[in-house]
Amino acid sequence: MNDRMGAWRRRHVLGGFIGLAALGAPAILRAAPSGQPVKVGGTLSLTGFLAQTAVIHKIAAEIMIEDINSRNGFLGRPVEYVLLDDQSKPDVARSLYEKLITVDKVDLIMGPYATAPILAAMGVAQRYGKVMIQSSMGIPNLQTYDMAFPATPFGPEPDKTYPNVILDAMASLPTPPKSMVIVTSKFPSAQFMAKGMRIEAEKRGVKVPLYLEYEAGNRDFGAIAARVKEANADFLWVGSLGLESNQLLEALRKLDYTPKTSFHLYPAPGPLALSPDGNLVWCSTFLEPDEPFMSRPGMKKIAELYKERATKANLPYAIIDAQAAGMVAAWQILEAGVNGAKTLEDKQIAAWLKKNVVTTVYGPTKFDGLYNHGEPAQLIRQVQDKQWKVVWPKQFVAPGVKLIPT
Amino acid sequence: MPSATLLGQALISGVLAGGMYGLLALGLSLSWGLLRLVNLSHFALAFLAAYLTYELGTTYHVAPWWAAAMIVPVMFLIGIAQHWLFDKFKVNELASLLITFSFAVILEVAIQLYWTADYRRFETHYSTMSIKAGPFYIPVLELALCMVAGVLAWGTWLWLRKTYVGKALRAAAEDADIAAAYGVDHKKLAYLLSGMGAAYAAIAGTFIALIATLAPTQIWAWLGVVFAVVIIGRLGNPLGALLAGMLIGASESIAMAVFEPAWAPVVSFSVLIAILLWDPEWL
Amino acid sequence: MADLLSVENLSAGYGRAVVLSDVAFRLGEGEALAVLGRNGVGKTTLLDTLVGVTRRFTGSIALGGREVGTLAPETRAGLGVGWVPQERNIFRSLSVQENLTAVARPGPWTLDRVFRLFPRLKERRQQSGASLSGGEQQMLAIGRALATNPRLLLLDEPTEGLAPIIVQELLAALTRLLREEKLAAIIVEQHAQKILPITDRALILERGRIVHQSDSAALLADPMPLERFLGVTGR
Numbered sequence: 001m002n003d004r005m006g007a008w009r010r011r012h013v014l015g016g017f018i019g020l021a022a023l024g025a026p027a028i029l030r031a032a033p034s035g036q037p038v039k040v041g042g043t044l045s046l047t048g049f050l051a052q053t054a055v056i057h058k059i060a061a062e063i064m065i066e067d068i069n070s071r072n073g074f075l076g077r078p079v080e081y082v083l084l085d086d087q088s089k090p091d092v093a094r095s096l097y098e099k100l101i102t103v104d105k106v107d108l109i110m111g112p113y114a115t116a117p118i119l120a121a122m123g124v125a126q127r128y129g130k131v132m133i134q135s136s137m138g139i140p141n142l143q144t145y146d147m148a149f150p151a152t153p154f155g156p157e158p159d160k161t162y163p164n165v166i167l168d169a170m171a172s173l174p175t176p177p178k179s180m181v182i183v184t185s186k187f188p189s190a191q192f193m194a195k196g197m198r199i200e201a202e203k204r205g206v207k208v209p210l211y212l213e214y215e216a217g218n219r220d221f222g223a224i225a226a227r228v229k230e231a232n233a234d235f236l237w238v239g240s241l242g243l244e245s246n247q248l249l250e251a252l253r254k255l256d257y258t259p260k261t262s263f264h265l266y267p268a269p270g271p272l273a274l275s276p277d278g279n280l281v282w283c284s285t286f287l288e289p290d291e292p293f294m295s296r297p298g299m300k301k302i303a304e305l306y307k308e309r310a311t312k313a314n315l316p317y318a319i320i321d322a323q324a325a326g327m328v329a330a331w332q333i334l335e336a337g338v339n340g341a342k343t344l345e346d347k348q349i350a351a352w353l354k355k356n357v358v359t360t361v362y363g364p365t366k367f368d369g370l371y372n373h374g375e376p377a378q379l380i381r382q383v384q385d386k387q388w389k390v391v392w393p394k395q396f397v398a399p400g401v402k403l404i405p406t
Numbered sequence: 407m408p409s410a411t412l413l414g415q416a417l418i419s420g421v422l423a424g425g426m427y428g429l430l431a432l433g434l435s436l437s438w439g440l441l442r443l444v445n446l447s448h449f450a451l452a453f454l455a456a457y458l459t460y461e462l463g464t465t466y467h468v469a470p471w472w473a474a475a476m477i478v479p480v481m482f483l484i485g486i487a488q489h490w491l492f493d494k495f496k497v498n499e500l501a502s503l504l505i506t507f508s509f510a511v512i513l514e515v516a517i518q519l520y521w522t523a524d525y526r527r528f529e530t531h532y533s534t535m536s537i538k539a540g541p542f543y544i545p546v547l548e549l550a551l552c553m554v555a556g557v558l559a560w561g562t563w564l565w566l567r568k569t570y571v572g573k574a575l576r577a578a579a580e581d582a583d584i585a586a587a588y589g590v591d592h593k594k595l596a597y598l599l600s601g602m603g604a605a606y607a608a609i610a611g612t613f614i615a616l617i618a619t620l621a622p623t624q625i626w627a628w629l630g631v632v633f634a635v636v637i638i639g640r641l642g643n644p645l646g647a648l649l650a651g652m653l654i655g656a657s658e659s660i661a662m663a664v665f666e667p668a669w670a671p672v673v674s675f676s677v678l679i680a681i682l683l684w685d686p687e688w689l
Numbered sequence: 690m691a692d693l694l695s696v697e698n699l700s701a702g703y704g705r706a707v708v709l710s711d712v713a714f715r716l717g718e719g720e721a722l723a724v725l726g727r728n729g730v731g732k733t734t735l736l737d738t739l740v741g742v743t744r745r746f747t748g749s750i751a752l753g754g755r756e757v758g759t760l761a762p763e764t765r766a767g768l769g770v771g772w773v774p775q776e777r778n779i780f781r782s783l784s785v786q787e788n789l790t791a792v793a794r795p796g797p798w799t800l801d802r803v804f805r806l807f808p809r810l811k812e813r814r815q816q817s818g819a820s821l822s823g824g825e826q827q828m829l830a831i832g833r834a835l836a837t838n839p840r841l842l843l844l845d846e847p848t849e850g851l852a853p854i855i856v857q858e859l860l861a862a863l864t865r866l867l868r869e870e871k872l873a874a875i876i877v878e879q880h881a882q883k884i885l886p887i888t889d890r891a892l893i894l895e896r897g898r899i900v901h902q903s904d905s906a907a908l909l910a911d912p913m914p915l916e917r918f919l920g921v922t923g924r
Binding site: 567570573574576577579580581583584585586587588589590591592 | 740741742761762763766767772774778780781782783787788790791792793794833834837
Binding site: 183213217224243246268274314 | 515522525538543621658
């Protein structure tokens with residue numbers, strides 16, 4: 001009896017280990033063309049505190065690999081994405097990129113998601129002279145490696161350019177706001193933008209009576225809400241991530257206060273659009289599944305596929321937005337670079353990208369400026385009928401849509 | 407200098423938010439103080455209950471109090487099952503920290519597998535309701551939480567002081583061998599207490615679902631502050647846990663209102679260190 | 690009369706160390722037994738073994754005809770073994786009254802009756818156990834054992850380290866318990882003269898073995914064994 005129990009237990013423990021090993025093993029995603037596959041290595045934060053966004057990137061990457069392989073792959077060879085989990089930890093990302101390059105001998109690499117893992121991976125890429133395309137680094141001046149390329153059009157100085165996009169939109173309102181409260185997370189990319197916002201607002205005569213920073217992971221917004229209410233400015237600018245905007249707006253409503261107009265930097269898009277507090281709030285974006293973006297090549301199909309996969313993966317917000325589009329653009333750039341330079345040599349791919357224009361879901365993209373950035377294209381969207389609509393600048397607004405003043 | 411209204415409002419928000427710290431600290435304090443088991447999985451159990459409340463509420467439209475009525479007994483049994491493992495492997499204080507940490511990680515992974523890593527929010531119309539009292543607003547949900555936490559803490563305090571079982575538990579916590587020699591069946595009582603701890607986690611979880619944002623990694627967000635609360639409130643003292651929770655909540659909130667919101671996370675540990683240095687008689 | 694306690698061939702100790710060997714004795718209902726001996730001969734180990742907190746190697750312990758040697762301490766307590774440990778071990782975080790009620794079981798020894806025996810405890814009922822003096826702690830330890838309504842009371846050096854005036858008070862209380870209440874008891878003592886007058890029988894331990902058993906009165910009358918094994922004169 002004891003022996004049988006022992007064997008049973010051992011078998012289960014063994015089963016558990018095999019399961020664990022399977023979880024830890026690289027998820028290999030492969031498809032059509034012919035010949036030896038081109039291995040592209042990368043990590044995403046599939047577990048840990050960045051996991052909620054990383055899963056979006058993973059779905060986008062899977063769609064793109066199928067898409068690329070349904071055409072010509074890389075130089076006629078199929079593409080294989082060797083994806084590892086960096087657990088949201090920069091040091092893990094660093095050693096995994098090291099492993100991908102030296103042990104797995106991948107041909108190319110793809111950047112991870114979020115600033116800290118990107119910086120960690122960039123150090124490794126630089127050491128081995130690999131081209132690295134990243135989709136989501138909101139602080140361009142940190143990208144100091146000359147073979148690193150941004151997939152998302154922040155422009156070289158978003159802390160100067162984007163606040164002015166917001167200020168332009170504010171100035172277009174029937175009664176332009178004269179004062180602005182800035183509340184921001186100390187998360188680096190949000191804090192970076194908030195500081196810029198304060199400077200640019202004051203330059204243009206918009207007063208900032210209250211500027212608050214809170215720690216990432218702040219639990220209670222009651223006291224912050226009380227201060228925002230007391231300052232009672234014309235405009236509320238929130239440097240939020242995740243659900244912080246929802247929490248702040250809820251805390252404000254508990255004080256029976258609704259900000260006249262509010263802007264939110266990087267919130268989780270679904271919950272804010274659906275929240276009763278979210279109606280008509282503004283938010284940053286680069287693209288929405290609407291015109292003129294849907295007319296860009298391949299975009300319709302990608303948007304549809306994304307919706308299908310994201311729904312299947314049980315994501316609460318299954319609509320493609322800037323997060324997913326960033327990963328799409330990153331693969332489009334890598335595809336263009338490899339097939340354009342007609343080689344897997346990193347130096348030549350980098351040289352080709354710097355000289356050419358790549359058409360991605362974000363439109364024609366160049367890498368000839370400061371920090372390998374091209375023109376900025378960070379836009380403003382607004383919740384209208386529980387949907388995000390691009391409302392500013394005007395050339396990106398779909399027919400029939402306009403910025404609704406509050 | 408902030409206005410009196412701002413200070414008053416911050417104090418109200420803080421005390422009420424501290425009720426959640428106290429409620430989470432309650433079960434932790436009991437098992438740490440009376441069983442010498444540091445149960446890190448308490449937070450994971452609370453979040454499991456929160457996710458279940460969310461799931462029942464959003465998918466099956468079950469009201470949160472009915473959800474709690476279903477979840478609490480189940481959690482009570484989970485607490486007992488967990489203690490069975492502790493008992494079987496003769497887990498001590500330090501080992502309990504490691505084992506329950508693993509439990510918590512496993513639960514975190516399980517929650518992420520089922521509910522994904524994405525943020526979840528259980529929107530109810532209670533979440534933004536508040537009562538106006540003069541210039542102040544009192545959020546209804548947090549008020550309800552504090553009342554529930556108050557009843558639980560007070561009831562548990564009385565139970566530990568007035569009943570045979572409660573006194574026996576305290577005696578056993580001080581010296582289990584001697585208590586056993588006087589006929590106290592420590593093991594049976596420990597099962598009861600573990601069940602209670604898990605049930606309290608479930609009640610906290612229901613309120614977490616209504617008040618906070620759900621993400622698997624949030625399990626760890628409460629750890630530091632609740633530990634500080636448990637220690638300030640004295641191990642095994644339910645009323646102390648609740649009062650300490652409110653003290654920390656109020657301190658955080660006042661710090662956010664008067665100084666920088668970014669200081670809030672430092673506050674709980676500063677209060678803890680200050681109190682440990684002061685070393686008052688009641689600690 | 691049936692024996693209340695019957696110990697046969699008992700050997701016990703801590704870990705691997707054997708402290709008691711081949712101990713055998715009997716105790717009738719209402720009888721009081723003095724256990725005498727020098728330091729370190731196994732007196733405390735004998736009581737601890739009866740309570741169940743040591744390791745028993747061989748032998749049997751029958752309480753009221755039922756074997757209890759294999760039972761857990763809490764079960765033995767339930768069957769009527771009341772213990773006053775040498776270190777007193779009162780619950781310091783509980784109040785005096787809580788110390789008594791936390792372990793109380795129904796029976797003739799109610800809270801009031803314990804307070805009548807030790808009026809000092811009544812005065813200090815709300816104080817914490819930690820605030821008591823040594824003598825008061827000893828009273829509380831005895832009161833706590835009585836509150837479990839034991840059939841057999843085990844007292845481990847009850848007068849050790851206490852001021853003479855307190856010792857007098859305690860001995861008076863013990864006399865009442867053993868002589869008037871006829872509570873069966875085993876008392877471990879170093880000072881034979883204090884307890885021989887209030888016990889019925891006595892045994893002397895030497896290196897973990899019983900070397901002498903007799904009536905207490907006989908030992909008082911002829912203190913030779915005391916001189917031999919304890920090195921004291923029967924003052």
